Amino acid sequence: MTITVWGIGTTRTFRVHHALHECGIDYETEPVRTRTVDMDRPEFRTVAVSGKVPSFQDGDFVLNESAAITRYVMTRAIPPRPVRAQAVIDQWCYFMMMELDATSLYVVRRHEGLPDIYGESEIAVSASKSYFDRQLTTLCDELLDGRTYLNGTFSELDILLISMLDWAAFVKLDIPGPAEVYADKIRERPAYQAAYRHNYGNRTR
Numbered sequence: 001m002t003i004t005v006w007g008i009g010t011t012r013t014f015r016v017h018h019a020l021h022e023c024g025i026d027y028e029t030e031p032v033r034t035r036t037v038d039m040d041r042p043e044f045r046t047v048a049v050s051g052k053v054p055s056f057q058d059g060d061f062v063l064n065e066s067a068a069i070t071r072y073v074m075t076r077a078i079p080p081r082p083v084r085a086q087a088v089i090d091q092w093c094y095f096m097m098m099e100l101d102a103t104s105l106y107v108v109r110r111h112e113g114l115p116d117i118y119g120e121s122e123i124a125v126s127a128s129k130s131y132f133d134r135q136l137t138t139l140c141d142e143l144l145d146g147r148t149y150l151n152g153t154f155s156e157l158d159i160l161l162i163s164m165l166d167w168a169a170f171v172k173l174d175i176p177g178p179a180e181v182y183a184d185k186i187r188e189r190p191a192y193q194a195a196y197r198h199n200y201g202n203r204t205r
């Protein structure tokens with residue numbers, strides 16, 4: 001069955017490409033970029049429930065939301081995890097998606113990167129940067145005690161965190177030392193590098 005990823009060029013689309021590269025899965029890409037006319041394509045609107053990238057198809061199965069797609073790709077071929085082990089992974093997935101992505105990095109994106117749509121706000125941007133720092137420090141204290149992977153072995157948690165650390169670096173946020181060490185190791189992975197080129201082209205961090 002054909003797997004198709006809709007979307008390239010953003011942190012959220014990168015997660016999906018990274019997961020597929022880590023799993024060595026062949027797939028097709030529809031290179032829809034955010035805030036372009038490509039988003040008006042009827043075929044895209046059929047699969048993208050909120051009209052956003054990334055969107056994902058595995059045969060007739062359609063999935064949206066980057067964290068959900070990443071989890072699906074990373075776990076579709078392995079036995080289900082014990083309930084409590086999965087619950088702890090979910091805890092950190094939700095933490096990263098809410099505390100780092102939605103309420104920190106995306107607020108910076110809105111009020112610094114998209115002022116024509118959301119309005120410019122230095123206060124919102126600086127408060128979000130401080131909040132990011134506080135929440136990332138929490139995650140580092142809990143999960144980054146020198147370990148290479150957040151969950152012991154490489155998992156969807158690593159895909160989410162490295163995508164957010166790259167995003168943070170891109171908007172010139174300070175990254176605590178343990179997170180920098182962690183990020184450098186993940187960035188050495190061939191699958192990360194191939195997915196990065198596929199998603200971002202020759203963009204440098």
Ligand SMILES: N[C@@H](CCC(=O)N[C@@H](CS)C(=O)NCC(=O)O)C(=O)O
Binds near residue numbers: 011051053064067
């Ligand atoms: N929670 C969603 C967010 C998706 C999202 O906001 N995508 C952006 C690009 S990174 C988008 O398509 N924006 C277009 C719009 O808001 O109209 C996810 O993680 O997949």
